[in-house]
Amino acid sequence: MVPRVADVLKEGDVITVWVKQVKPKDGVVLLTRIEPPALEWSDLQRGLKLTGKIVKVEDFGAFVDIGAPKDGLVPVSAMAKTRVDKPSDIVKEGDEVTVWVTRSSKKENRIGLSLVEPPAVDWADLRVGQIFNGKVTRVENFGAFVDIGAEREGMVHVSEMETGYVPRPSDVVKVGDEVEVRVIEINPKKRQINSP
Helix, strand or coil: CCCCHHHCCCCCCCCCCEEEEEECCCCEEEEECCCCCCCCHHHCCCCCEEEEEEEEEECCEEEEECCCCCCEEEEHHHCCCCCCCCHHHCCCCCCEEEEEEEEEECCCCEEEEECCCCCCECHHHCCCCCEEEEEEEEEECCEEEEECCECCCEEEEHHHCCCCCCCCHHHCCCCCCEEEEECCEEECCCCEEEEC
């Protein structure tokens, strides 16, 4: 807080200011010396990749200055793909980090971030009937697993591989094959995707 303007400014000083508000009817332009954030709430879309600086580390996560209206929070659960006991094992104040926006709410005044790159296909965007090109990652007796860019692989049951009887999935696909699959079932609770 500045008690008196004369304590920080004197006539003739050259300063940098930003326009805060314009009131044309009153002929008034309100200025501020506080630089506005580089990002607005509307810019903070899920999946947006940003660079920021760790400003505070707590037991539950770390706060990151990303140039938004407020600092974002990376919860401990979003710091690595593996379990993290203490955020201070991963980051410290002053670290520059790459983060992804997981959620933002102007109404709640919250920005959620992750240090882990999100999958290309989000669970919320998956729909029955969607078609994806993916890569076979594993072949079992009951079917094959296909990476479509989601958090987890989808499974193609042997009965969905071809018209007619298929004795072994390995007769149809091999690990590394590029295949086209269609989503026939999604179970977000179990994080399962089934495809023919």
